[in-house]
Amino acid sequence: MANFNLRKSDRLKRRKVIGAIFSSGQGVRAFPIQLIWTIAERQGLNHIQAGFTAPRKKFKRAVDRNLIKRRMREAYRLNQGLIPEGIVSDDKQIVVMCIYMSRDILAFDSIQKGMIKALKRLADKHDRID
RNA sequence: GAUCACUUGGAUCCUGUCGCUCUGUCACAAUGGUGGCAGAGAGGAAAGUCCGGACAACACAGAGUACCGUACCAUUUGAAAAAGUGGGGCCCUGCGAAGGGAACAGAAAGUGUCACAGAAAAUAAACCGCCCUGGUGGUUUCCACUGGGGUAAGGGUGAAAUCGUGUGGUAAGAGCGCACGCCUUUUGUUGGUAACAGCAGAUGGAGACAAACCUUGCGGGUUGAAAUGCCAUGUACAUCCCGGCUUCCUUUGCGGAAUCGGAGUUACUCGUUCCUGUGAUCAGGCUUGCCUGGUCCGUCGGGAGGGGUGGGCAGAAUAGAUAAAUGAUGGGAGACCUGAGUAAUCAGGUCAACAGAAUCCGGCUUAUGAGAGAUGAUCCAAU
RNA sequence: GGGUCGUUAGUUCAGUUGGUUUAGAAUGCAUGCUUGACAGGCAUGAGGUCACUGGUUCGAAUCCAGUAUGUCCCA
Numbered sequence A: 001m002a003n004f005n006l007r008k009s010d011r012l013k014r015r016k017v018i019g020a021i022f023s024s025g026q027g028v029r030a031f032p033i034q035l036i037w038t039i040a041e042r043q044g045l046n047h048i049q050a051g052f053t054a055p056r057k058k059f060k061r062a063v064d065r066n067l068i069k070r071r072m073r074e075a076y077r078l079n080q081g082l083i084p085e086g087i088v089s090d091d092k093q094i095v096v097m098c099i100y101m102s103r104d105i106l107a108f109d110s111i112q113k114g115m116i117k118a119l120k121r122l123a124d125k126h127d128r129i130d
Numbered sequence B: 001g002a003u004c005a006c007u008u009g010g011a012u013c014c015u016g017u018c019g020c021u022c023u024g025u026c027a028c029a030a031u032g033g034u035g036g037c038a039g040a041g042a043g044g045a046a047a048g049u050c051c052g053g054a055c056a057a058c059a060c061a062g063a064g065u066a067c068c069g070u071a072c073c074a075u076u077u078g079a080a081a082a083a084g085u086g087g088g089g090c091c092c093u094g095c096g097a098a099g100g101g102a103a104c105a106g107a108a109a110g111u112g113u114c115a116c117a118g119a120a121a122a123u124a125a126a127c128c129g130c131c132c133u134g135g136u137g138g139u140u141u142c143c144a145c146u147g148g149g150g151u152a153a154g155g156g157u158g159a160a161a162u163c164g165u166g167u168g169g170u171a172a173g174a175g176c177g178c179a180c181g182c183c184u185u186u187u188g189u190u191g192g193u194a195a196c197a198g199c200a201g202a203u204g205g206a207g208a209c210a211a212a213c214c215u216u217g218c219g220g221g222u223u224g225a226a227a228u229g230c231c232a233u234g235u236a237c238a239u240c241c242c243g244g245c246u247u248c249c250u251u252u253g254c255g256g257a258a259u260c261g262g263a264g265u266u267a268c269u270c271g272u273u274c275c276u277g278u279g280a281u282c283a284g285g286c287u288u289g290c291c292u293g294g295u296c297c298g299u300c301g302g303g304a305g306g307g308g309u310g311g312g313c314a315g316a317a318u319a320g321a322u323a324a325a326u327g328a329u330g331g332g333a334g335a336c337c338u339g340a341g342u343a344a345u346c347a348g349g350u351c352a353a354c355a356g357a358a359u360c361c362g363g364c365u366u367a368u369g370a371g372a373g374a375u376g377a378u379c380c381a382a383u
Numbered sequence C: 001g002g003g004u005c006g007u008u009a010g011u012u013c014a015g016u017u018g019g020u021u022u023a024g025a026a027u028g029c030a031u032g033c034u035u036g037a038c039a040g041g042c043a044u045g046a047g048g049u050c051a052c053u054g055g056u057u058c059g060a061a062u063c064c065a066g067u068a069u070g071u072c073c074c075a
Helices: A015-024 A062-082 A108-129
Strands: A026-030 A033-041 A048-053 A092-100
Touching (some): A015 A033, A015 A092, A026 A108, A033 A108, A048 A062, A062 A108, A092 A108
Parallel strands (some): A048 A092
Antiparallel strands (some): A026 A033, A033 A092
16 A cells, blocks of 8 residues: 655755755656655655755745645655655665746646656666666 | 726635644654544735834943934823824815815024026015116207116016005105005913914014924934854864053052053943953163063953854744645535526536735734625716 | 845946936947948947836925835844
8 A cells, every 4th residue: 555644754854955956966857847866865764755846936926836835745645656665775765856847837637747757757767777 | 777996894614535734642662653532723914024012132320412213282092103083273176165185393593405587586686667867969848878876666587576455655666654454473361171263462574495404392222033042063272463561659468549551331422330450581771679672471452364063952832833834636505607597496617816924912004806885987778 | 034225228337415407428229431341440320107106396317105126234
């Protein structure tokens, strides 16, 4: 049974790790989502930590950014089982930052479609690298 | 009745499933986790940060200056800012009744500015004109030119021209005098709690601008949760530069004093408070135990450039985090829209706009959909 | 969270303190001359709601208030 929880410890919070992702991470794109990911020392129990962001340059209102982040988080929560647990060793974890690329506020369905596509590509690419 | 503008109030409710943040509790685990149960979980503006507080840190005998803010009266609410009600004067519209407006101390303390035009723009002033008068010429009761003087009635300029009308007066004129009126200051008096208004007397006739400087009254200690306190981690009590280490008394005790020096008083001054004020060595001087100068050490104050950390807790809240919690998807009620229908009703759709707490309160300002109410404008219909 | 400063031609800036005079400079743009042609040079010209709204004033880019938007600073 897939895990549908998305708790505080499963979310990306440490400023240093986020900085490392943006400086040395690899990218996967599937409109309207762009994933940037890298491998780091394990912080929580889960094998993957994710963060969500919407650029301020495209959405000036805090309300709009919050809504987009909530919808992306919901899409990730329902589909996080696409990244299997044994993909990394026990002392490592995958850290992912989800960036919203579109200029419009899209409905939940299209965001979820993009999220599924992006997560599949991420798992696929990681297999090949290993 | 429709549309538009403006304004008031208004900001949907119940519930299922999968999830989120926090709190309490129980069980399993064992520093952190998992699960069950119960409870709480965004706004009228949470926004702008324009005000006022709470709270915190630093400072604090006191006085003055500067700086900043503020400015009709009464009353109610309030901790204060501010808001409400009523009133006064001012400005605008209107014949008036009345309606509307604002940021309402002082231009008669002083300084400054007032382009262009105009003679003159502020201790007034003589361009045309008016009047008196000297001279010259002519076609000689008059006219022309020219010199001196008087004059602010009239003209024209301007945003604005130094009280208005009448009358006396005069060569012509003039608040120069007088009458009425307007206004300033001031005294008395009447009404009013007061701002203020009326009346009487005296005094005078003064341009505008204080959202120019400024003056007067009143108020303000400074800085703000990135404040502040604690724990942990880490590093270099290192380096360089500038300045100070005075005088007097003395019972000789590293004692006392100062109008010397330094620090604080967080913009400045006075005042007040507090603090420090050595030793070694070399050279010179003489009054022979003191003075002057240099170097080194020490100490006090100020600064420069480096090195390191950049985690957590409190501040912090019966909403409450720190890349920051409310989302997704159903059902029902209610409201509205569209279509069908004479109607009951049926089908479909939407639940919007502005917008997301970050220490907390009270105001102000700005943004704002549907439906409802008030006011105004236009159009249509009827009378 | 708190504070400071700005907004003027396509661009970068003067002018604002201390109100009235033509809103000016550089660069860019257009046209012409110069060249066989280009670059460069020379000459001429166009281009401005002085961010927006309201107020004070005879008069506002300038003073005052509000709004919008941007820059910088503070641990």
